[in-house]
Amino acid sequence: WAAWGTIIEHRPWLINLVKEMIALGNTYGATWYSAGPLSKKGHPRHPLYLSKRTKLEMFDVNSYVNT
Numbered sequence: 001w002a003a004w005g006t007i008i009e010h011r012p013w014l015i016n017l018v019k020e021m022i023a024l025g026n027t028y029g030a031t032w033y034s035a036g037p038l039s040k041k042g043h044p045r046h047p048l049y050l051s052k053r054t055k056l057e058m059f060d061v062n063s064y065v066n067t
Helices: 004-008 014-028 061-065
Strands: 033-035 056-058
Touching: 004 014, 014 061
Parallel strands: none
Antiparallel strands: 033 056
């Protein structure tokens, strides 16, 4: 579940951690999901700011990391 929110823009080290998680997920064939609409810049939302009724949707993590 991709849910790091926009804080990734303010923590330079976080993008490298996310890339490592994605690489591990690719190794094991993980399917990625996000909840709710993406941020204006395409980041998956953090669950703190979502309703408990928000549904998970497929998230193209490889496209995300390449932008």
